[in-house]
Amino acid sequence: MQLTRTQTARVHSRRSLTDVQIQVLFIAPTIILLVLWNIFPLFYSLYLSFTEFSVIKPDVPPAWIGLQNYNKLLSDPRIWQYFTLTGRYVVTTVALQAIVGFGLALFLRERFKGSGLITTLILIPIMMSPVVIGLFWKLIYNPAFGIFNYLIGYSVPNSGPDWLGEGSRALWAIIIVDVWMWSPFVMLLCLSGLKAIPDYLYEAAAIDRASPWFQFWRITLPQVAPLLLIAILFRTIEAFKTFDLVMGLTGGGPGDATELIAVHLYRAAFTRFTTGESSALAYIILVIVIAVSNLYVRSLNRIRGENH
Structure with missing residues (x-):
């Protein structure tokens, strides 16, 4: 029996897939893989945080101890010391x-001869590996042959202080490197915001004889504030997780002068192999980062509401 053209079209439409179904078939495996890749470790580590377990003792199953790991960590004065140090950092x-990133963005806002080359050179640090940067700056800070002491005024480099060997200076040495490395990221976001400000706002302000300071506070800063806050949010999250730069420069020393909480977490998990306790510490850090991020997001939403 032959089918009419209308019946054939209906059968064909039933057998064929829509564009949405094809998209789902292609995307679903990747989404499922990502969910399993992320969700399983997340919940398994959460379970381990309530147990006494060591990864180097696989024959000993995790023993449920409830909130003991959390109580132990939160009552340990050293943990609060590391959190305080991380907060200062x-x-x-x-x-x-x-400050530096926004200042660079203001400087590079107007195009001039060589501005493209200068922008490229400024962006080089964020393209490099933090471990490489740490080793690179370790040589610069070296009191015997490094050039940092010479740059800050010591005519003979080895007559200056040992920045990575003195507890009072080691943290500032890491801060200087971190600022040098990530200020270009803030500059890039702020620069995109500055480029998006309409020229007519400044033209209207000039007609009203507004001072440059007034234009900065009433036009430039409010327009760039959302992107600046996003940059600060990203950098705050990453700063809490700073590990490779510290290990490349000081290894957490001298003593524990630069023992940031991420470095301490690494030692607990992969040096002492206290898997349950380190999982609990990781979740404490996660809760703090989420809380701080929520404050930023609320401020960002408030700024966007005021701008609209």
């Missing part, structure tokens, strides 16, 4: 990066 580095 985060606040100082992010603040300096915001």
Whole structure:
């Protein structure tokens, strides 16, 4: 029996897939893989945080101990010392990066001869590996042959201080490197915001004889504030997780002068192999980062609401 043209079209439409179904078939395997890749370790580490377990003792199953790991960590004065040190590091580095990055963006806002080359050179640090940068700056800080002491005024380099060997200076040495490395990232976001400000706003302000300072506070800063806050959010999250730069420069020393919380987490997990305790510490850090991020997001939403 032959089918009519209409019946044939209906059968064909039933057998064929729509564009949405084809997209789902192509995307679904990747999404499932990513979910399994991320969700399983997340929940498994959460379970381990309530147990006494060591990864180097696979024959000993995890023993459920409830909140003991969390109580032990939160009652340990050293943990609060590392959190305080990390907080000082985060606040100082992010603040300096915001100031330096925004200042560079203002400087490079107007195109001039060589501005493209200068922008490219400034962006080089964020293209390099933090471990390589750490080793590179370790040579620069070297009191015997490094050039850092010479650059800050010591005519003979080995007559200056040992920046990585003195506890009072080691943290500042890492901060300087972090600011040098990530200020270009803040500059890039701020520069995109500055380029998007309409010229007529400044033209109207000039007609009203507004001073440059007034234009900065009433036009430039409010327009760039959302992107600046996004840059600060990203850098705050990353600063809490700073590990490779510290290990490349000081290894957490001298003593524990630069033992940031991420470095301490590494030691707990992969030196002492206290897997359950280190999982609990990781979740404490996660809760703090989420709380801080929510504050930034609320401020960002408030700024966007005021601009609209």
